[in-house]
Amino acid sequence: MAAALAAREAGVRDVLLLERDQHLGGILNQCIHPGFGLHHFKTELTGPEYADRFARLVKEDSGIEVSLRSFAVKLTADRRLSYLRPGALEEVKARAVILATGCRERTREMIPIPGTRPAGVYPAGLAQKMVNMEGWIPGRQAVIVGSGDIGLIMARRLALEGVAVKAVIEIQKTSRGLVRNVVQCLEDFGIPLYFQHRVSMIYGRDRVEKVAVVKVGDDLKDIPGSGFEIPCDTVLVSVGLIPENELLEMAGAEIDRRTNTPVAKEVNLTSIPGVFACGNAFKVYDLADWVTRDSALAGKMAAQYLNGAAL
Amino acid sequence: MVSDVIIIGAGISGAAIARELSRYKLKVLLLEKEAEPAFGVSKSNSGIIHAGTQNPPSSLKGWLCVEGNRLICTQIASDLGLDFVQCGQLIVVFDLADLPELEKIKKEGEELGVKGLEIVDRAWLDKNEPNLGPEVKAALYVPSAGIISPYRFVYALVENAVKNGVRLLTSRRVTAIRRKETNGFEVVAGGEVFRARFIVNAAGLFADEISALAGAPTFKIVPRKGEEYLLDKKREHIANHIIFPLPSKTSKGVLIIKTSDGNPMIGPTAHDTLDKTDLSTTDEGLAEVLAGARRMIPSISAGDIIAYFSGLRPVAGKDFIIRHEAAAPGLVNVAGIQSPGLTSAPAIAVMVADILKAHGLKLDLKEEFHRLRPRPVHLFQVSPEETRQLIAKNPAYGDIVCRCELVSAAEIRDAIKHGARTLDGVKFRTRAQSGRCHGGFCTTRIMKIMREELGFPVTAITKRGPGSELIKDERQ
Numbered sequence: 001m002a003a004a005l006a007a008r009e010a011g012v013r014d015v016l017l018l019e020r021d022q023h024l025g026g027i028l029n030q031c032i033h034p035g036f037g038l039h040h041f042k043t044e045l046t047g048p049e050y051a052d053r054f055a056r057l058v059k060e061d062s063g064i065e066v067s068l069r070s071f072a073v074k075l076t077a078d079r080r081l082s083y084l085r086p087g088a089l090e091e092v093k094a095r096a097v098i099l100a101t102g103c104r105e106r107t108r109e110m111i112p113i114p115g116t117r118p119a120g121v122y123p124a125g126l127a128q129k130m131v132n133m134e135g136w137i138p139g140r141q142a143v144i145v146g147s148g149d150i151g152l153i154m155a156r157r158l159a160l161e162g163v164a165v166k167a168v169i170e171i172q173k174t175s176r177g178l179v180r181n182v183v184q185c186l187e188d189f190g191i192p193l194y195f196q197h198r199v200s201m202i203y204g205r206d207r208v209e210k211v212a213v214v215k216v217g218d219d220l221k222d223i224p225g226s227g228f229e230i231p232c233d234t235v236l237v238s239v240g241l242i243p244e245n246e247l248l249e250m251a252g253a254e255i256d257r258r259t260n261t262p263v264a265k266e267v268n269l270t271s272i273p274g275v276f277a278c279g280n281a282f283k284v285y286d287l288a289d290w291v292t293r294d295s296a297l298a299g300k301m302a303a304q305y306l307n308g309a310a311l
Numbered sequence: 312m313v314s315d316v317i318i319i320g321a322g323i324s325g326a327a328i329a330r331e332l333s334r335y336k337l338k339v340l341l342l343e344k345e346a347e348p349a350f351g352v353s354k355s356n357s358g359i360i361h362a363g364t365q366n367p368p369s370s371l372k373g374w375l376c377v378e379g380n381r382l383i384c385t386q387i388a389s390d391l392g393l394d395f396v397q398c399g400q401l402i403v404v405f406d407l408a409d410l411p412e413l414e415k416i417k418k419e420g421e422e423l424g425v426k427g428l429e430i431v432d433r434a435w436l437d438k439n440e441p442n443l444g445p446e447v448k449a450a451l452y453v454p455s456a457g458i459i460s461p462y463r464f465v466y467a468l469v470e471n472a473v474k475n476g477v478r479l480l481t482s483r484r485v486t487a488i489r490r491k492e493t494n495g496f497e498v499v500a501g502g503e504v505f506r507a508r509f510i511v512n513a514a515g516l517f518a519d520e521i522s523a524l525a526g527a528p529t530f531k532i533v534p535r536k537g538e539e540y541l542l543d544k545k546r547e548h549i550a551n552h553i554i555f556p557l558p559s560k561t562s563k564g565v566l567i568i569k570t571s572d573g574n575p576m577i578g579p580t581a582h583d584t585l586d587k588t589d590l591s592t593t594d595e596g597l598a599e600v601l602a603g604a605r606r607m608i609p610s611i612s613a614g615d616i617i618a619y620f621s622g623l624r625p626v627a628g629k630d631f632i633i634r635h636e637a638a639a640p641g642l643v644n645v646a647g648i649q650s651p652g653l654t655s656a657p658a659i660a661v662m663v664a665d666i667l668k669a670h671g672l673k674l675d676l677k678e679e680f681h682r683l684r685p686r687p688v689h690l691f692q693v694s695p696e697e698t699r700q701l702i703a704k705n706p707a708y709g710d711i712v713c714r715c716e717l718v719s720a721a722e723i724r725d726a727i728k729h730g731a732r733t734l735d736g737v738k739f740r741t742r743a744q745s746g747r748c749h750g751g752f753c754t755t756r757i758m759k760i761m762r763e764e765l766g767f768p769v770t771a772i773t774k775r776g777p778g779s780e781l782i783k784d785e786r787q
Contacts, residue, residue: 020714071711082695084719087706089698104748109618114592117620119774119781123751134755135786136769205588206778233783249545257614 001025001054002292003098003278004064006299012306013063016092018070018083024058025051026102027125028288030132033153035180039289050288075099075251077272096274096302099248100295103241103280105150108202111239113145115202118209124150124238128157137161139234143211144168145199147175147182149286151238156185158236166230168193169213171220176240178286199235200227208233243281251275259283268298276302314340314478315672317498317507319485319521321348323356323461323656324645325513326468331660332667333475336675340507341469341477342500344484344517346776347736349465352515353653354739355590355622356461357539357568357576360384361651362400362453364420364428365558372631373423376651378658380455387657391467392686393459394571400456400553401431401440403447403607409557413451420453427454442549444609456553460571461653462739463687468656470729471684475677481732482776485514488524494641496525509667511643516587516625518646527636530646534587534623537579538596541618542611543747547573554607565603567611572716572742577604577611579622590621617747624649633659635666643667687725687740691717712760713753715746723757727764735775737761754781 001024004015023029028036031047038044041053058064067085074082079094105123120139122130128150130136142163144151147170155165168186173195175182186193194213200222201212215226243261245253254263254271261283262270268278278298279291316332318325321343329341345351360383366373388395404413410430417428429452436443436450473479483500488510490496495508514521519532542549547569554567568576578600597619604611627647636642643666645659652659668674690698690708701708707721718741726740734750737743737757744750744757758781762769773779 020711069710071714073711073717084698084702084709084711086710087702088709089695089702105751107617107749107751109616109749110614112592112597112613112616112619114594114597116591119779122754123749126751126754129755130782134759134769136755136782137784137786138782140783200594201591203591205590206773206775207780 001051001058002295003100003299003302005054005057005061006296007098007303008061008063008299010300010303012303015064016094017058017064017066018072019066019068020071022069024055024066024068030125030129031153032132033157036288039287040292047288072247075247075275077252077275079274096305097276098298098302099245099275099277099281100279101244101247101281103243103284105237106240106242108145108235108237111145113199113202113237116204118202118204118207120204120208120233121202121235121237124148124154124236127236128154131157131161137163139163139208139232141166141232142234142236143199143230143232144236144238146170146237146239147177147193148238148240149177149181151236152177152181152185154236154238155191156189159189159191163234165189165191166232167191167213169197169199170195171198171216172196198222202235208235211235241280241284243284245277245281248275248277267294268301274305312338312340312505314338314505314507316340316509316511316667317342317496317505318511318513319498320351320513320515320518321465321469321479321481322351322353322513322515323349323465323468323653324648324659325511326465326472327656327660328511328513328645328663329472329477330468330475331657331664333472333477334676334680336677337672339472339477340505341472341479342483342485342498342505343479343481346482346733346773347730348469348479348481349462349739350735350775352623352625353461353465355537355539355620356653357566357579358458358461358570358653359553359568359651360395360457360459361654362420362455363423363425363651364402364416364451364453366419366423366651368419368422370630371633372651372655375631375655375658375662377424379651379655382657383459383654384455384457388459390682391471391684393464393467394692395457395459396569396571397455397457398552398569400453400555401436401450402453402555402557403443403450404557405446405448405606407448410449412557413449417451425453425455428452440551440554442608442610443554444605444607446606458553458569458571459653464653466730466740467684471681474681474684485521485524488521488526490526490639490641496641509641509643509670509672511645511663511667513645513648515648516623518625518644519627522636522639522642522644522646525636525642526639527642527644529636529638530627530632532587532625532627532646534584534589535626535649536582536584536589536621536623538592538600538621539576539578539619540597540600540616541570542575542577542615543617544573546575546611546615549575549608549611556603556607565600567604567607572745574617577601583626584623587623590623592619592621596621618745618749631655631659633662633666635670641670687729688722689742690719690722691742712756713741713743713746715748716742718743720760723760724764727761732765733773733775733779734758734761734781
């Protein structure tokens with residue numbers, strides 16, 4: 001939305017904004033905690049409030065056509081885009097394309113955590129969606145793997161819903177999350193955080209029954225004899241995000257296989273002229289405010305590209 | 312209700328037997344202990360349709376495999392709308408001194424009737440399988456091997472059997488079998504009593520226990536665990552064939568397996584275990600599989616892995632056990648169906664029908680047998696033009712639920728209409744949740760569609776049956 005609005009402000013006449021969900025705002029809608037907007041709006045907002053400020057502007061702008069429940073299936077290097085929506089397969093040729101496709105979560109399978117594959121193992125963001133969007137409580141006793149911000153936020157969220165959050169397990173020496181989240185989400189709720197530990201096994205045939213945890217050394221190798229078990233019925237996995245650039249890759253853009261981000265000499269650029277990537281698709285940001293700042297820049301860059309200005 | 316035949320177990324063997332018997336004027340009941348068919352051994356099958364090589368020429372499984380391969384290629388895959396790809400197989404050697412071993416496999420395969428076998432050199436491999444590592448020196452090329460989706464194979468057989476009159480009951484664990492004095496059996500399953508003249512025991516890992524319940528404790532099943540690791544679809548073209556190393560004594564080794572959905576798979580391990588429910592994967596298994604696969608294709612990395620699982624092979628000695636049990640007249644055992652059980656299943660089914668006939672079951676063909684089963688729609692397989700036609704018929708084909716694998720709401724609803732009752736059942740039928748995000752984005756949407764279609768509360772939706780409920784509470 002920030003890119004669309006900035007492109008309009010820079011003089012682009014006709015913007016099509018595709019959103020796969022049924023409402024604008026993406027993942028912000030499930031982030032009902034505060035902490036958004038301190039930089040951009042100089043006031044503290046929740047995720048849905050932050051998204052709503054942009055959604056209102058987008059809806060007021062007759063130069064932005066919004067297409068919801070629209071799923072981009074194909075992009076070519078000459079900027080032909082196909083998308084599906086209920087009732088139609090559409091094709092559109094654009095003079096410039098901005099990909100603001102965000103991230104997916106790294107999963108249990110990517111660490112990987114060995115053990116069984118019962119119900120009750122969820123990416124933390126999926127659990128967030130269950131609790132905040134649907135009102136579904138995933139379990140009664142949870143262990144959280146990884147101390148990224150989503151994991152920390154979900155530790156507090158589950159605690160508020162009456163779930164016993166037994167531990168947050170972090171393989172590194174420090175949290176990857178914001179300091180304020182470690183304090184406000186764990187310390188204030190008395191939730192133990194184990195640094196330099198890993199979950200070495202998940203147990204349970206149908207539903208999670210317990211996890212095995214082991215301490216690791218500086219080389220990330222297990223320290224023999226340090227293992228212990230935590231009974232729980234839920235494991236949330238919060239071990240990082242992967243930018244979603246499969247469309248860009250399909251179009252033939254150069255992708256760094258390690259980070260799954262576009263290879264570019266400058267923020268928001270890709271190796272295909274006229275195709276931009278912004279927000280968490282370009283790199284993983286820690287604050288939505290910085291996503292907004294750089295995405296607005298992407299809108300401006302696309303406008304300059306259309307005007308034939310040198311980038 | 313009295314049946315002519317009760318089949319215990321709706322895995323690949325039970326499903327194929329059910330469909331074969333549904334050609335005849337018989338009352339057939341198919342009992343499954345899990346919530347859906349294919350949730351036992353078959354679920355973890357690697358999906359290889361073997362040619363028949365690597366089996367002794369005198370073995371039962373050798374000729375059943377060759378015949379099963381022929382039936383699948385020539386009839387079943389097209390009749391049941393299955394995605395069968397005859398991609399061929401390579402058995403590679405890392406040392407030219409092992410060439411006589413390949414020659415032996417070739418000769419034994421030819422004795423069994425496997426066609427087109429050819430020893431190929433490094434130049435052939437460079438041309439046809441360019442990602443092979445430098446250690447690979449030569450291979451046996453087996454053109455008649457292929458790949459299929461193992462669970463969709465089972466679902467297709469079961470659906471077609473049911474269409475032809477077979478009765479399927481799931482969540483019915485058999486707890487007792489009583490042999491009646493005259494003839495026939497009473498089978499207690501899920502608290503109900505079912506009667507039949509014949510029992511076909513296709514109970515996979517539990518076939519020894521079922522046979523003993525029926526009065527024939529004649530064999531023991533030893534589970535042999537195999538861990539498999541699935542790679543990202545982006546690595547689809549890493550191999551053109553299914554690639555085997557020269558087999559060891561206990562297994563065919565760690566393979567690189569193409570799958571009919573595109574994701575290559577590496578594995579399996581092969582370790583005997585005592586626990587018939589041990590489906591865990593391990594750090595050691597992963598290391599073993601990666602090392603084995605990378606010896607053949609060095610560019611495979613741990614970062615390519617998007618999913619993993621374990622399966623248990625039901626081992627009862629070296630060969631399949633397919634026989635009528637004199638100790639329990641009327642009981643036909645179909646046991647120890649490990650590799651190449653998936654391939655052999657259609658041939659096993661014909662063999663079982665013959666055994667039943669030899670022991671007094673009358674096999675009269677029905678006037679009308681519905682041989683064909685319509686192929687389910689998978690958007691990821693069809694052209695834009697076909698997609699448009701589908702959407703014109705049903706707008707929900709344009710409503711994408713699973714973004715990684717391109718699965719629409721229409722496909723999810725269709726899977727539920729065809730029998731999916733669990734999240735895994737939806738996954739196996741449609742591929743929704745089986746991509747790189749692992750259901751992170753689509754799980755709640757699928758659960759809501761299931762709630763709508765099945766009419767039960769979301770707290771009752773399970774991953775794979777009772778006990779695996781996905782959420783504990785729903786706030787009003």
